[in-house]
Amino acid sequence: MLDFLELDDGGLLHFQPNFLPAEVSDRCFEQLRDQVDWHQKPALFGHMQPRLSASFGDVGVTYRYSGTVNIALPWIAPLLEIKQRIESVFGSYNFCLLNRYRSGADSMGMHADDEPGMGNVIGSVSLGASRSFRIRHNRTKETRTFPAGNGTLIIMAGTMQQFCKHDVPKTKADVGERINLTFRQIAMETN
Numbered sequence: 001m002l003d004f005l006e007l008d009d010g011g012l013l014h015f016q017p018n019f020l021p022a023e024v025s026d027r028c029f030e031q032l033r034d035q036v037d038w039h040q041k042p043a044l045f046g047h048m049q050p051r052l053s054a055s056f057g058d059v060g061v062t063y064r065y066s067g068t069v070n071i072a073l074p075w076i077a078p079l080l081e082i083k084q085r086i087e088s089v090f091g092s093y094n095f096c097l098l099n100r101y102r103s104g105a106d107s108m109g110m111h112a113d114d115e116p117g118m119g120n121v122i123g124s125v126s127l128g129a130s131r132s133f134r135i136r137h138n139r140t141k142e143t144r145t146f147p148a149g150n151g152t153l154i155i156m157a158g159t160m161q162q163f164c165k166h167d168v169p170k171t172k173a174d175v176g177e178r179i180n181l182t183f184r185q186i187a188m189e190t191n
Protein backbone atom coordinates (compact mmCIF):
# COMPACT_ATOMS: atom_id res chain seq x y z
CA MET A 1 0.00 0.00 0.00
CA LEU A 2 1.28 3.47 -0.85
CA ASP A 3 1.84 6.07 1.84
CA PHE A 4 -0.63 8.95 1.73
CA LEU A 5 -0.36 12.33 3.38
CA GLU A 6 -3.59 12.91 5.32
CA LEU A 7 -4.98 16.38 4.62
CA ASP A 8 -7.61 18.11 6.76
CA ASP A 9 -11.19 16.89 6.19
CA GLY A 10 -10.23 13.58 4.60
CA GLY A 11 -8.12 14.47 1.58
CA LEU A 12 -5.29 12.10 0.70
CA LEU A 13 -2.18 12.83 -1.33
CA HIS A 14 0.64 10.53 -2.37
CA PHE A 15 3.83 12.20 -3.66
CA GLN A 16 6.57 10.06 -5.23
CA PRO A 17 9.50 11.56 -7.17
CA ASN A 18 11.10 9.24 -9.76
CA PHE A 19 8.13 6.88 -9.89
CA LEU A 20 9.06 6.28 -13.55
CA PRO A 21 12.61 5.29 -14.46
CA ALA A 22 14.32 8.23 -16.21
CA GLU A 23 14.56 6.41 -19.53
CA VAL A 24 10.80 5.77 -19.52
CA SER A 25 10.04 9.41 -18.62
CA ASP A 26 12.40 10.76 -21.28
CA ARG A 27 11.08 8.48 -24.03
CA CYS A 28 7.41 9.03 -23.17
CA PHE A 29 7.95 12.80 -23.01
CA GLU A 30 9.35 12.81 -26.57
CA GLN A 31 6.71 10.42 -27.92
CA LEU A 32 3.84 12.40 -26.45
CA ARG A 33 5.27 15.77 -27.45
CA ASP A 34 5.73 14.58 -31.06
CA GLN A 35 2.77 12.20 -31.59
CA VAL A 36 -0.11 13.96 -29.86
CA ASP A 37 -2.28 16.44 -31.74
CA TRP A 38 -2.06 19.26 -29.19
CA HIS A 39 -4.64 22.05 -29.03
CA GLN A 40 -5.01 25.27 -27.11
CA LYS A 41 -8.58 25.29 -25.86
CA PRO A 42 -10.83 28.24 -25.16
CA ALA A 43 -11.26 29.26 -21.52
CA LEU A 44 -13.90 31.52 -19.97
CA PHE A 45 -14.60 35.10 -21.11
CA GLY A 46 -13.09 34.71 -24.58
CA HIS A 47 -9.65 33.84 -23.23
CA MET A 48 -7.58 30.84 -24.24
CA GLN A 49 -6.15 28.33 -21.76
CA PRO A 50 -2.47 29.18 -21.05
CA ARG A 51 -1.27 25.68 -22.11
CA LEU A 52 -1.95 22.97 -24.69
CA SER A 53 -4.05 19.88 -23.99
CA ALA A 54 -5.40 16.59 -25.34
CA SER A 55 -7.69 13.81 -24.07
CA PHE A 56 -7.38 10.03 -24.41
CA GLY A 57 -9.33 7.15 -22.95
CA ASP A 58 -11.58 4.15 -23.38
CA VAL A 59 -13.98 4.33 -26.33
CA GLY A 60 -17.02 6.50 -25.52
CA VAL A 61 -15.66 8.42 -22.53
CA THR A 62 -16.38 12.15 -22.57
CA TYR A 63 -15.10 14.66 -20.01
CA ARG A 64 -16.86 18.02 -19.69
CA TYR A 65 -15.32 20.84 -17.63
CA SER A 66 -15.53 24.63 -17.61
CA GLY A 67 -17.54 24.72 -20.81
CA THR A 68 -15.32 22.39 -22.86
CA VAL A 69 -16.33 18.95 -24.15
CA ASN A 70 -13.43 16.52 -24.38
CA ILE A 71 -14.10 13.31 -26.29
CA ALA A 72 -11.41 10.74 -25.60
CA LEU A 73 -9.13 9.71 -28.45
CA PRO A 74 -8.15 6.00 -28.39
CA TRP A 75 -5.23 5.16 -26.08
CA ILE A 76 -1.72 5.30 -27.55
CA ALA A 77 1.26 3.18 -26.42
CA PRO A 78 3.10 5.60 -24.09
CA LEU A 79 -0.13 6.40 -22.22
CA LEU A 80 -1.05 2.71 -21.82
CA GLU A 81 2.45 2.00 -20.56
CA ILE A 82 2.23 4.69 -17.86
CA LYS A 83 -1.42 3.85 -17.04
CA GLN A 84 -0.43 0.23 -16.37
CA ARG A 85 2.44 1.32 -14.13
CA ILE A 86 0.12 3.50 -12.02
CA GLU A 87 -2.63 0.86 -11.90
CA SER A 88 -0.06 -1.65 -10.63
CA VAL A 89 0.34 0.53 -7.52
CA PHE A 90 -3.04 2.28 -7.13
CA GLY A 91 -6.43 2.83 -8.75
CA SER A 92 -7.90 2.11 -12.18
CA TYR A 93 -8.49 4.64 -14.91
CA ASN A 94 -10.48 5.03 -18.16
CA PHE A 95 -9.43 8.54 -19.20
CA CYS A 96 -6.33 10.74 -19.31
CA LEU A 97 -6.16 14.52 -19.68
CA LEU A 98 -2.80 15.70 -21.01
CA ASN A 99 -1.54 19.21 -20.37
CA ARG A 100 1.56 20.65 -22.01
CA TYR A 101 3.23 23.66 -20.42
CA ARG A 102 5.44 25.11 -23.16
CA SER A 103 7.37 27.45 -20.83
CA GLY A 104 7.10 29.09 -17.42
CA ALA A 105 4.43 31.39 -18.89
CA ASP A 106 2.04 28.42 -19.25
CA SER A 107 0.08 27.47 -16.14
CA MET A 108 -3.07 26.01 -14.60
CA GLY A 109 -5.16 28.12 -12.23
CA MET A 110 -6.51 27.03 -8.82
CA HIS A 111 -9.28 24.47 -9.30
CA ALA A 112 -10.71 21.20 -8.06
CA ASP A 113 -11.51 18.24 -10.30
CA ASP A 114 -14.92 17.66 -8.77
CA GLU A 115 -17.22 17.43 -11.78
CA PRO A 116 -20.17 15.03 -11.47
CA GLY A 117 -19.21 11.52 -12.57
CA MET A 118 -15.53 12.05 -11.76
CA GLY A 119 -13.98 9.38 -9.57
CA ASN A 120 -12.19 10.65 -6.45
CA VAL A 121 -8.87 9.01 -7.38
CA ILE A 122 -6.68 10.93 -9.85
CA GLY A 123 -3.23 9.66 -10.77
CA SER A 124 -0.96 12.44 -12.07
CA VAL A 125 2.40 11.83 -13.74
CA SER A 126 4.81 14.60 -14.77
CA LEU A 127 7.29 14.44 -17.64
CA GLY A 128 9.98 16.90 -18.66
CA ALA A 129 10.74 20.12 -16.79
CA SER A 130 9.95 20.35 -13.08
CA ARG A 131 7.14 22.71 -12.03
CA SER A 132 5.56 23.49 -8.66
CA PHE A 133 2.30 21.67 -7.91
CA ARG A 134 0.49 23.54 -5.13
CA ILE A 135 -2.45 22.46 -3.03
CA ARG A 136 -4.53 24.83 -0.90
CA HIS A 137 -7.13 23.83 1.66
CA ASN A 138 -10.38 25.76 1.11
CA ARG A 139 -11.13 26.33 4.81
CA THR A 140 -7.74 26.58 6.53
CA LYS A 141 -6.01 28.15 3.45
CA GLU A 142 -2.99 25.99 4.32
CA THR A 143 -0.85 25.73 1.18
CA ARG A 144 1.76 23.12 0.36
CA THR A 145 4.06 22.97 -2.66
CA PHE A 146 5.45 19.81 -4.26
CA PRO A 147 8.14 19.78 -6.96
CA ALA A 148 6.55 17.82 -9.84
CA GLY A 149 9.61 16.74 -11.81
CA ASN A 150 10.37 14.21 -14.55
CA GLY A 151 8.72 10.90 -13.58
CA THR A 152 6.98 12.19 -10.42
CA LEU A 153 3.72 10.49 -9.43
CA ILE A 154 1.09 12.39 -7.44
CA ILE A 155 -2.12 10.60 -6.48
CA MET A 156 -5.03 12.70 -5.21
CA ALA A 157 -7.68 10.70 -3.35
CA GLY A 158 -10.16 10.67 -0.47
CA THR A 159 -12.10 13.96 -0.24
CA MET A 160 -9.27 16.09 -1.57
CA GLN A 161 -11.28 17.55 -4.48
CA GLN A 162 -14.13 18.55 -2.12
CA PHE A 163 -11.93 20.36 0.41
CA CYS A 164 -8.82 21.50 -1.48
CA LYS A 165 -7.84 23.14 -4.74
CA HIS A 166 -4.60 22.75 -6.69
CA ASP A 167 -2.68 24.70 -9.32
CA VAL A 168 0.54 24.94 -11.34
CA PRO A 169 1.54 28.62 -11.13
CA LYS A 170 3.44 30.56 -13.77
CA THR A 171 7.14 30.99 -13.08
CA LYS A 172 9.67 33.57 -14.27
CA ALA A 173 12.41 30.92 -14.07
CA ASP A 174 13.73 29.77 -17.44
CA VAL A 175 12.11 26.32 -17.42
CA GLY A 176 11.72 23.91 -20.33
CA GLU A 177 8.58 22.13 -21.45
CA ARG A 178 6.56 19.95 -19.11
CA ILE A 179 3.84 17.44 -19.96
CA ASN A 180 1.46 16.31 -17.22
CA LEU A 181 -0.89 13.33 -17.47
CA THR A 182 -3.89 13.07 -15.14
CA PHE A 183 -5.44 9.62 -15.22
CA ARG A 184 -9.06 9.57 -14.09
CA GLN A 185 -12.07 7.29 -13.81
CA ILE A 186 -15.06 8.98 -15.45
CA ALA A 187 -18.60 7.62 -15.43
CA MET A 188 -20.00 6.88 -18.90
CA GLU A 189 -22.80 9.24 -19.99
CA THR A 190 -25.97 7.23 -20.46
CA ASN A 191 -28.01 9.74 -22.49
Ligand SMILES: O=C(O)CCC(=O)C(=O)O
Nearest residue numbers: 097099113133168180182
Ligand atom coordinates in the same frame (compact mmCIF):
# COMPACT_ATOMS: atom_id res chain seq x y z
O1 LIG B 1 -0.12 19.86 -14.43
C1 LIG B 1 -0.44 19.46 -13.31
O2 LIG B 1 0.36 18.96 -12.52
C2 LIG B 1 -1.87 19.59 -12.83
C3 LIG B 1 -2.90 19.23 -13.85
C4 LIG B 1 -4.30 19.32 -13.30
O3 LIG B 1 -4.52 19.77 -12.23
C5 LIG B 1 -5.41 18.82 -14.11
O4 LIG B 1 -5.19 18.33 -15.23
O5 LIG B 1 -6.55 18.89 -13.62
Ligand SMILES: [Fe+2]
Nearest residue numbers: 111112113166
Ligand atom coordinates in the same frame (compact mmCIF):
# COMPACT_ATOMS: atom_id res chain seq x y z
FE1 LIG C 1 -6.54 19.30 -11.63
